Amino acid sequence: MPVLEGARLDEAKEIVGRYPEGRERSAIMPLLYLVQSVDGFVSRDGLTEVAGILGLTTAEVEAVATFYTMYRLRPTGTHVVNVCTNLACTLRGAREVYDAAREAAEVRHGQEVSDDGLFTVHEEECLGVCDVAPAVQINFANHDRVSPERMRELVAALRAQEVPDPARGPAVGSFRDASRVLAGLEVEGAPA
Amino acid sequence: MTVSFERRLTRDWDDPKVIGIDGYCAKGGYEALRNALNMEPSEIVETVKTAGLRGRGGAGFPTGTKWSFVPTDTGKPTYVVVNFDESEPGTCNNRELVDRDPHRLLEGTAIAALAIGCRTAFVYVRGEYLAQSLVLERAIREAYDGGYLGRGIAGTDVDLDVVLHRGAGAYICGEETALLSSLEGFRGQPRLRPPFPAVEGLYASPTVINNVETLMSVPDIILRGPEWFRQLGTEKSPGTKLFTISGKVERPGNYELPLGTPLRVLLEDVAGGVLGGRPLKAWTPGGSSTPLLTGDHIDTALDYESVAAAGSLLGTGAVMVLDDTDCVVDAAQRMTRFYAHESCGKCTPCREGTWWAERVLGRVADGYGVEDDLPVIEDLGRNIMFRAFCALADGAAAVLQSSLKHFRDEFEEHVRLGRCPFRAAHEEVAV
Ligand SMILES: Cc1cc2nc3c(=O)[nH]c(=O)nc-3n(C[C@H](O)[C@H](O)[C@H](O)COP(=O)(O)O)c2cc1C
Ligand code: SF4
Ligand code: FES
Numbered sequence: 229m230p231v232l233e234g235a236r237l238d239e240a241k242e243i244v245g246r247y248p249e250g251r252e253r254s255a256i257m258p259l260l261y262l263v264q265s266v267d268g269f270v271s272r273d274g275l276t277e278v279a280g281i282l283g284l285t286t287a288e289v290e291a292v293a294t295f296y297t298m299y300r301l302r303p304t305g306t307h308v309v310n311v312c313t314n315l316a317c318t319l320r321g322a323r324e325v326y327d328a329a330r331e332a333a334e335v336r337h338g339q340e341v342s343d344d345g346l347f348t349v350h351e352e353e354c355l356g357v358c359d360v361a362p363a364v365q366i367n368f369a370n371h372d373r374v375s376p377e378r379m380r381e382l383v384a385a386l387r388a389q390e391v392p393d394p395a396r397g398p399a400v401g402s403f404r405d406a407s408r409v410l411a412g413l414e415v416e417g418a419p420a
Numbered sequence: 421m422t423v424s425f426e427r428r429l430t431r432d433w434d435d436p437k438v439i440g441i442d443g444y445c446a447k448g449g450y451e452a453l454r455n456a457l458n459m460e461p462s463e464i465v466e467t468v469k470t471a472g473l474r475g476r477g478g479a480g481f482p483t484g485t486k487w488s489f490v491p492t493d494t495g496k497p498t499y500v501v502v503n504f505d506e507s508e509p510g511t512c513n514n515r516e517l518v519d520r521d522p523h524r525l526l527e528g529t530a531i532a533a534l535a536i537g538c539r540t541a542f543v544y545v546r547g548e549y550l551a552q553s554l555v556l557e558r559a560i561r562e563a564y565d566g567g568y569l570g571r572g573i574a575g576t577d578v579d580l581d582v583v584l585h586r587g588a589g590a591y592i593c594g595e596e597t598a599l600l601s602s603l604e605g606f607r608g609q610p611r612l613r614p615p616f617p618a619v620e621g622l623y624a625s626p627t628v629i630n631n632v633e634t635l636m637s638v639p640d641i642i643l644r645g646p647e648w649f650r651q652l653g654t655e656k657s658p659g660t661k662l663f664t665i666s667g668k669v670e671r672p673g674n675y676e677l678p679l680g681t682p683l684r685v686l687l688e689d690v691a692g693g694v695l696g697g698r699p700l701k702a703w704t705p706g707g708s709s710t711p712l713l714t715g716d717h718i719d720t721a722l723d724y725e726s727v728a729a730a731g732s733l734l735g736t737g738a739v740m741v742l743d744d745t746d747c748v749v750d751a752a753q754r755m756t757r758f759y760a761h762e763s764c765g766k767c768t769p770c771r772e773g774t775w776w777a778e779r780v781l782g783r784v785a786d787g788y789g790v791e792d793d794l795p796v797i798e799d800l801g802r803n804i805m806f807r808a809f810c811a812l813a814d815g816a817a818a819v820l821q822s823s824l825k826h827f828r829d830e831f832e833e834h835v836r837l838g839r840c841p842f843r844a845a846h847e848e849v850a851v
Contacts, residue, residue, distance in 0.1 A: 246583055247583065248497075248540060248623070251604070251623055253604060253605035253606075254585070254603060254604055254605045255605070256605040257585070257586065257587070257588055257602070257605070258585075258586065260588070261586070261588075282605075291606075291607055292605065292606065292607055295590065295607040295608060295764075296547075296587070296588030296589050296590050296608070297588070297589035297590065298547045298548075298587075298588035298589035299588055310548075313754070314509045314708075314754065314755075314758060315509055315510065315667065315708060315740055315751055315754050315755055316509065316510050316666035316667050316672075316740050318754055319666075319667040319668055319740070319741075319742065319746060319751075320667070352548075353507070353509070353591065353758050353761060353762065354507060354508070354509040354510065354511075354758070355548050356506050356507065356511065356512045356514075356515050356546065356548065356549065357512055357515065358509075358510050358511070358512055358664060358666035358667075358672070358738070358740070359512055359516075359664060359665075359666055359672045359673045359674060360672070361666060361667075361672065365548065368547075368548060368550040369550070369551070370551060394551070396519065396551050397550060397551025397552075397554060397555075398551070398554065400550070406550065409550055409553075409554070410547055410550060410553075410586050410588075412557070412584065412586070
């Protein structure tokens with residue numbers, strides 16, 4: 229089954245139309261986010277379809293997709309929890325927050341996704357919120373000054389199918405929804 | 421010493437209404453753009469040049485001069501690209517500027533566009549700034565509806581489109597030529613300069629790339645004039661700047677200060693001092709890519725010239741504070757890990773050198789280091805500095821060289837003890 233079909237294909241065309249004529253290749257990044265919003269990761273089929281839309285080879289698209297860490301080339305959990313451990317956050321206790329996140333989300337050593345498929349936990353570089361360290365993003369929504377205890381609460385809330393209110397910006401219900409926002413598209417059912 | 425001056429970039433931060441276009445216009449927003457629409461492009465460039473505004477993205481290059489390099493007779497379109505990739509560790513002032521005052525960025529961008537005859541501007545925002553990209557999306561929509569973007573802006577026959585482009589998690593895309601590669605749909609790897617972007621930038625057309633804070637400084641310069649701008653700051657570093665202070669400090673945050681304000685004032689008077697009143701051990705003046713300084717440098721004035729004279733760089737003005745319980749070897753290892761992770765892989769000294777340095781530093785930090793590791797770190801620093809393709813590698817080398825230069829005894833102590841002296845100290849503090 230194609231990744232981009234029907235309404236998704238129309239959205240893909242809208243994305244390509246954002247860039248100047250003859251410069252369609254610039255749409256590759258938002259198109260990869262669009263693909264990611266369907267399956268929660270960038271699948272091989274998705275790469276091939278983006279290539280087809282832009283008149284590129286799959287290898288050219290894959291070269292781009294593999295360069296950037298926000299594209300996931302393997303299945304992710306419903307929620308992607310990013311814990312910044314760069315210096316400003318580490319000085320404020322980020323290591324313990326990261327450990328708490330992995331433990332609470334039950335992501336075992338050497339794993340990327342928890343067994344129940346709910347969580348991917350990732351150690352991140354500076355997220356640009358060092359003033360409110362330690363910083364965490366859940367589906368790219370910010371949580372400020374997160375203690376290990378608060379980290380456990382956040383994971384528990386997600387388990388209970390709540391979407392915790394972020395420090396700023398809209399709440400984002402899942403990694404797929406985040407990918408839609410990153411493609412510059414509205415999320416169905418979300419307040420504008 | 422206390423600081424009293426008229427706030428500029430942050431003056432409306434207490435008023436959430438300016439986030440919307442009506443609130444922004446009520447405070448005089450878009451007046452500078454109207455003025456600029458009545459000026460010759462060369463007059464805009466001259467005004468910014470006379471003001472002496474310097475790029476806030478790290479290098480401090482004079483903004484008006486950069487704009488003057490753009491040829492307007494090539495028959496190609498010209499582009500303005502806003503660098504909102506903000507990923508230098510410790511830096512978050514662009515984020516808060518956009519969160520609190522997004523229209524000022526659009527206004528500054530529009531004025532830059534007028535100065536070089538650009539009809540399509542791009543904002544490259546780092547992917548992780550999902551919230552800020554939505555703030556900007558909304559502001560752009562409002563500006564189109566209000567007639568400040570789109571066809572015939574502010575009732576003139578000038579057209580201007582702004583396209584928002586999200587990155588996807590790569591620090592190197594803040595480097596201007598890597599940013600252009602990324603925006604064109606390629607891997608975000610730097611390109612050879614020359615040709616400089618001003619001559620051959622986006623889509624091989626003349627392009628101005630500026631930092632968010634730089635562009636947000638422009639409207640006031642147009643409205644109030646270069647002399648007004650120069651009333652604060654120093655002769656060579658005029659104006660104010662937003663400093664981010666983080667780490668072991670009582671009140672971390674983004675603070676606007678005149679350039680040339682000493683660190684002591686930022687740290688003690690503005691940010692409440694080192695956390696818990698502990699001694700200042702080390703700090704970065706402008707993000708992790710600028711050489712570490714020590715407590716002895718607390719009276720360094722924060723402007724381009726003074727910080728350089730102290731042996732570092734003003735960079736992004738991101739001050740990260742370490743106190744006397746923090747391990748410099750640990751910090752150097754963590755910072756180096758960042759560069760190893762973010763190296764784009766194009767050239768050997770950076771790709772291999774950062775990877776190697778991270779491992780040697782990790783060994784020393786964990787107490788498994790040997791005496792010969794220190795010369796290895798020094799050697800790596802020397803062989804990376806100025807020998808790689810872009811300045812990412814110089815940032816990595818700065819960490820290696822400055823940490824060893826100021827804290828060599830601490831490295832040696834790790835090797836001698838066979839453990840980190842601070843990890844034990846931390847445990848004692850905890851009980
Ligand atoms: C590795 C690296 C990362 C950079 N990241 C940024 C960034 O995130 N934002 C930025 O404005 N400039 C960044 N720069 C500097 C840009 O290359 C460029 O000098 C700047 O955007 C020019 O704008 P300005 O003159 O207004 O400062 C970076 C440079 C390097 C070498
Ligand atoms: S110095 Fe590093 S980041 Fe810059 S081009 Fe070389 S490998 Fe890439
Ligand atoms: S170091 Fe964590 S957000 Fe900057």
